[in-house]
Amino acid sequence: MRLQISPEEHRGRMHRAWEKARQRGLDALVLFSPSQIFYLTGFAFIPTERPIALILVEGSPVLFVPRLEEEHASAEAVVDRVVAYPEYPSEEHPMLLLANVLREMGLARACIGSDGEGYPGGMGYTGPRLVEVLPEVKVLSARDLVEEMMKIKSPAEIELIRESARWAHLAHALLQEYTRPGVLESEVAMRASFEATLVMARALGPAYRPLSWGSSGASAGYRGQVGAQSAIPHALTTHARIRPGDVLVSEASATVGGYSCELERTMVVAPVREEHRRYFSLMVGAQETALEAIRPGRSCAEVDRAVRAYFEKHGLMPYWRHHTGHALGIGVHEAPFLDIGDETIMEPGMVFSVEPGIYIPGFAGFRHSDTIVVTESGFEMLTYYPRDLESLTIAG
Amino acid sequence: MRLQISPEEHRGRMHRAWEKARQRGLDALVLFSPSQIFYLTGFAFIPTERPIALILVEGSPVLFVPRLEEEHASAEAVVDRVVAYPEYPSEEHPMLLLANVLREMGLARACIGSDGEGYPGGMGYTGPRLVEVLPEVKVLSARDLVEEMMKIKSPAEIELIRESARWAHLAHALLQEYTRPGVLESEVAMRASFEATLVMARALGPAYRPLSWGSSGASAGYRGQVGAQSAIPHALTTHARIRPGDVLVSEASATVGGYSCELERTMVVAPVREEHRRYFSLMVGAQETALEAIRPGRSCAEVDRAVRAYFEKHGLMPYWRHHTGHALGIGVHEAPFLDIGDETIMEPGMVFSVEPGIYIPGFAGFRHSDTIVVTESGFEMLTYYPRDLESLTIAG
Numbered sequence: 001m002r003l004q005i006s007p008e009e010h011r012g013r014m015h016r017a018w019e020k021a022r023q024r025g026l027d028a029l030v031l032f033s034p035s036q037i038f039y040l041t042g043f044a045f046i047p048t049e050r051p052i053a054l055i056l057v058e059g060s061p062v063l064f065v066p067r068l069e070e071e072h073a074s075a076e077a078v079v080d081r082v083v084a085y086p087e088y089p090s091e092e093h094p095m096l097l098l099a100n101v102l103r104e105m106g107l108a109r110a111c112i113g114s115d116g117e118g119y120p121g122g123m124g125y126t127g128p129r130l131v132e133v134l135p136e137v138k139v140l141s142a143r144d145l146v147e148e149m150m151k152i153k154s155p156a157e158i159e160l161i162r163e164s165a166r167w168a169h170l171a172h173a174l175l176q177e178y179t180r181p182g183v184l185e186s187e188v189a190m191r192a193s194f195e196a197t198l199v200m201a202r203a204l205g206p207a208y209r210p211l212s213w214g215s216s217g218a219s220a221g222y223r224g225q226v227g228a229q230s231a232i233p234h235a236l237t238t239h240a241r242i243r244p245g246d247v248l249v250s251e252a253s254a255t256v257g258g259y260s261c262e263l264e265r266t267m268v269v270a271p272v273r274e275e276h277r278r279y280f281s282l283m284v285g286a287q288e289t290a291l292e293a294i295r296p297g298r299s300c301a302e303v304d305r306a307v308r309a310y311f312e313k314h315g316l317m318p319y320w321r322h323h324t325g326h327a328l329g330i331g332v333h334e335a336p337f338l339d340i341g342d343e344t345i346m347e348p349g350m351v352f353s354v355e356p357g358i359y360i361p362g363f364a365g366f367r368h369s370d371t372i373v374v375t376e377s378g379f380e381m382l383t384y385y386p387r388d389l390e391s392l393t394i395a396g
Numbered sequence: 397m398r399l400q401i402s403p404e405e406h407r408g409r410m411h412r413a414w415e416k417a418r419q420r421g422l423d424a425l426v427l428f429s430p431s432q433i434f435y436l437t438g439f440a441f442i443p444t445e446r447p448i449a450l451i452l453v454e455g456s457p458v459l460f461v462p463r464l465e466e467e468h469a470s471a472e473a474v475v476d477r478v479v480a481y482p483e484y485p486s487e488e489h490p491m492l493l494l495a496n497v498l499r500e501m502g503l504a505r506a507c508i509g510s511d512g513e514g515y516p517g518g519m520g521y522t523g524p525r526l527v528e529v530l531p532e533v534k535v536l537s538a539r540d541l542v543e544e545m546m547k548i549k550s551p552a553e554i555e556l557i558r559e560s561a562r563w564a565h566l567a568h569a570l571l572q573e574y575t576r577p578g579v580l581e582s583e584v585a586m587r588a589s590f591e592a593t594l595v596m597a598r599a600l601g602p603a604y605r606p607l608s609w610g611s612s613g614a615s616a617g618y619r620g621q622v623g624a625q626s627a628i629p630h631a632l633t634t635h636a637r638i639r640p641g642d643v644l645v646s647e648a649s650a651t652v653g654g655y656s657c658e659l660e661r662t663m664v665v666a667p668v669r670e671e672h673r674r675y676f677s678l679m680v681g682a683q684e685t686a687l688e689a690i691r692p693g694r695s696c697a698e699v700d701r702a703v704r705a706y707f708e709k710h711g712l713m714p715y716w717r718h719h720t721g722h723a724l725g726i727g728v729h730e731a732p733f734l735d736i737g738d739e740t741i742m743e744p745g746m747v748f749s750v751e752p753g754i755y756i757p758g759f760a761g762f763r764h765s766d767t768i769v770v771t772e773s774g775f776e777m778l779t780y781y782p783r784d785l786e787s788l789t790i791a792g
Contacts, residue, residue, distance in 0.1 A: 046630045049729055068718045071757055072628045087719050089737035120516060124722065124731030186612055187594055194586040201580055201635040209634055216582055216633035232468045234442045237612035238605055239597040322464045323483050326520065333445055335520030341485035361467055
């Protein structure tokens with residue numbers, strides 16, 4: 001069983017990226033984004049103040065890393081050459097050392113495509129742009145080059161997301177089983193995530209590698225969307241106690257070889273009131289509307305327009321808070337978006353969350369999120385947790 | 397008991413930031429960094445493809461958020477005015493709408509300081525820079541303005557980090573108690589984190605709010621640094637089974653009101669060999685060397701230089717992988733760095749991790765990390781977990 005992308009597929013991706021770069025008249029591609037570097041080389045790492053860059057040229061790609069990551073990158077990245085610099089900030093700024101590497105590669109006057117103007121940083125990083133350290137270089141924006149490739153998932157990528165859905169389902173099933181009035185949202189979330197991850201690690205065995213910094217297995221929880229706070233789409237955990245009559249909006253996932261799905265459900269703790277039924281059913285209707293609009297050849301915008309029309313028709317616009325969904329895979333959100341402003345044409349292999357939500361301030365929020373893949377004839381659901389209210393009612 | 401920064405302190409921070417901006421001749425400060433926005437306003441949020449910006453001007457600050465976050469920001473941010481835009485990408489790009497807001501505020505030809513040239517994005521975001529949407533505006537880099545303020549922690553901030561250390565200690569104690577040969581690293585990590593978080597939530601009660609996206613309580617684990625993999629400073633979890641003779645490098649923390657400490661320990665699963673003792677003792681010596689060099693008025697570089705000299709003297713440079721430490725607080729890594737290249741002068745209130753490490757490829761890694769605060773006379777340890785090998789030996 002293979003639970004990560006093969007070295008052959010990584011080599012193929014780098015080859016394709018290089019071909020695309022050449023077609024644009026670029027002499028090299030210098031990439032700083034951790035997700036693009038992982039997509040191309042298979043090297044998953046913790047982004048810090050220390051720049052990491054992948055240099056794609058004719059022939060062998062070069063990975064530029066801090067000394068801290070040299071052995072790690074050499075073992076994990078599907079590249080022949082890893083060049084390490086001492087540290088950030090150190091006495092010589094890493095960007096100056098990157099410039100030296102590019103100079104030695106004959107790129108001092110090259111036309112370079114990059115996903116940024118320099119290392120984006122965070123964690124206290126500051127530094128010059130590429131053009132500031134190589135003044136004769138021409139840097140063109142090429143963030144979209146690999147991003148376009150990432151939009152269409154390969155069969156191996158879809159299999160990893162499908163595997164993720166299995167364990168997200170388990171974590172969610174345990175979350176639901178343990179949820180009852182009186183418990184802390186954090187308690188059931190951590191217990192479900194803990195148990196699901198252990199089962200996952202044991203069921204998959206040593207072939208299983210999360211290849212992710214933020215997640216090391218399966219997880220499920222409410223992230224603060226409990227009771228009236230469920231109306232805050234991006235609430236944060238507050239260790240709230242679950243009470244009878246609460247609406248809960250869950251989120252579950254699992255990371256497999258660096259890929260993950262998104263599974264979210266609205267659940268109601270009994271007693272279920274008429275108002276719960278009404279908004280729950282409207283939310284399911286909105287999700288059905290979105291799903292019906294998904295097929296290759298249509299635009300992402302059309303899906304969101306169909307959902308907006310549904311909201312208008314049912315007088316729900318006061319409760320509208322966000323677009324219908326987003327692509328995902330390596331990133332928890334990726335482009336394109338199921339959004340009225342995104343005219344990207346859907347193609348087989350694109351993977352999206354489908355999650356229109358209804359949020360009534362002071363009362364509750366209602367949102368299911370499923371992960372689907374666009375197929376030749378329409379779409380396939382990758383998440384398969386029950387979506388009906390009866391299945392999602394918690395005994396009060 | 398107050399477990400988060402007070403509204404008064406947030407208002408004071410915004411006032412100071414504005415005063416500093418004015419002294420630089422700026423008409424406004426437009427900030428995009430989630431940590432700077434949290435530092436100033438107290439609004440903790442999940443960064444996504446949707447830009448969020450704080451506009452500081454004479455008078456009332458304005459927070460610019462997506463519709464998704466309007467109620468959340470209104471409830472949490474210490475600002476009088478929240479302006480919401482519909483969505484990203486939507487039919488009008490949020491940066492165009494931000495430009496409209498700035499125009500309405502009379503800033504269309506202003507001199508604006510910013511922590512970026514636009515929204516840094518990630519998660520599939522693309523968009524224009526500030527100068528592209530407001531061509532007559534002059535944008536000056538002012539990332540350092542708030543970053544400088546963040547370097548000196550207030551008494552309230554230090555108290556939150558101190559509180560974090562208590563629960564990191566508990567999580568670590570449980571981690572050590574549960575660790576034994578045969579268990580999965582992930583199992584003991586999740587069990588310790590789960591139990592410590594539950595105790596923490598119950599002990600602190602409703603006053604406790606993590607105010608963080610990534611963490612909702614206390615945590616402790618090995619993140620892949622188990623056995624020979626402990627020699628990889630930034631290894632990722634692989635669900636390895638712990639074996640007799642393994643060296644383990646732990647990491648523990650807890651998030652309290654958005655702040656956290658860093659606590660890391662080297663542990664050895666019996667039988668302890670002479671080689672373990674030797675490197676463990678050298679690592680403790682390196683950390684002592686660093687601590688002895690910390691006092692106000694000295695530079696960060698001096699601390700790292702003292703550690704490098706210690707490495708040289710003991711023939712350890714082949715096993716050197718990273719600088720001595722970094723500031724932390726809201727961010728897990730912040731500037732300044734205990735690094736030969738960082739000449740920042742240490743001042744009372746600065747909080748650093750102190751964590752020189754020794755990494756022997758194929759054998760093991762040795763690193764303790766403690767969080768200290770610089771005081772008037774030297775430093776105070778905020779983490780207080782035992783540091784000696786006897787206390788850190790696991791029965792085989």
